[in-house]
């Protein structure tokens with residue numbers, strides 16, 4: 001179903017639903033489409049103004065989400081920083097160190113570092129508790 005904005009020859013605006021464009025054309029030619037205000041069957045499609053305001057509304061929503069995401073990103077960054085405080089950066093030895101801690105081979109402590117997807121999968125299978133933290137473009141060292 002398509003909603004058309006229509007106008008009669010006396011300038012009344014109204015809306016009506018049709019199956020498709022063809023359906024409207026057929027009904028209009030037969031005089032089945034009547035203005036609800038004056039009953040005129042001299043009806044034509046009005047300019048599709050609603051489509052314009054819809055895209056404007058979407059642009060506004062995208063803008064609002066951009067601001068919200070910026071805010072969330074800042075919070076996430078602060079949270080990530082907090083997680084790293086007092087934790088040891090073990091770099092690419094994360095999987096090795098996490099496993100040692102898990103099996104009590106070394107003193108338990110907070111660590112962070114990088115792991116490949118395979119290492120992460122293997123750690124999870126061993127029951128090692130860890131969680132991925134986001135890496136921001138400007139905080140790699």
Ligand SMILES: [Zn+2]
Pocket residue numbers: 008009010011012035036037038039040
């Ligand atoms: Zn009318």
